[in-house]
Amino acid sequence: MCEVHAIKDADTIRLISHLLSIRVSKQMSDVWNIGINLALRISDLLSIQFSDIQGDRLILRESKTGKVANIQLNAKAQILINDIKLRHPNHVYLFQSYRSRQTKYRKPKPLTRRAVCDAFRLVGEELNLNLGTHSMRKTRGYMLYQKTQDLGRVMKMLRHSQESATLRYIGITQDEIDCDFKELEL
Template sequence: MRFVQPIRDPEIVADIKDHLRDTNARNYIMLLIGLNTGLRIADILKLRVRDVTGTHIVTTEIKTKKQKRVLITHELKQALKEYIQEKPSNEFLIKSREGQNRPITGSMAYKVMRGIAAEFCLQEIGCHTLRKTFGYFFYKQYNDIALLMRLFNHSSEKVTLRYIGIEQDTMDVHLKRFKI
């Protein structure tokens, strides 16, 4: 299993959002949901229109089988409102172009993320990058590792810091200043 990284540069995140907003509405919504909720890709792909019409996304996580309730941020709410307009409530949000009302597969979501990585010359990018990017910016904004740990259902703060790349950032900073 490859270890993927969060996208740490807010300008690159903004550029990716702008690019997808202009080129592919479905992939843009997938990206926004991941960046604004921290949900795993498997949980994003199972979402239907009816799941995002209220104030929160309420879902049972596939991996943990735990119920999760996530507030829909203002940015996401605005994008979803436009995206789901005139779509039936049972339609999958991240719908495949093949077949009737099926979500894209995890491997297709990975291809989307790899395409983004190629377009923006990013390394170590995969589907989990969205969740990790959410965590990275949440931590940078609030510095509340305990809350982030609970959001991710992690067992320890150390696991969460490693997961979002903060541990690596700290090592990199120290090594840059290191002299012998």
């Protein structure tokens, strides 16, 4: 499995969303758009139930760390979530699997990580990008860092405990740090 990267360009972020919508499904485009706004690990993103959303907040316990994520939903995430709820009022999960005929007679389940991986890989290949499920989380971290230059905020958002891990995670390389030192003269 190859390492995936943050998407560092807003136009590419929008293009990925568009291609997911037309090449795979609206649901996969929604996974991308909501995932990029919530910065959750894919297992936590896919496990979101509508009952986890309380007004303009998402509250859930992360499966990997056991930490509680209490996330303020931005306007775009709220609009997308409300649209999904309108299209699928009886769904339990935000990203519920519903295409198979067998799902009508079984307990509801979320989309699988594998289905999302396959969709993202398809679009990534078309764009010649190493695109995967972690790309959403990495992209959100990278964009926040570019906007604020505050690594502490990025660490808090991603719920990381080490700066070095966060820098590596969002794709800030030693070359970029060296460039910053070279270009910023005081």
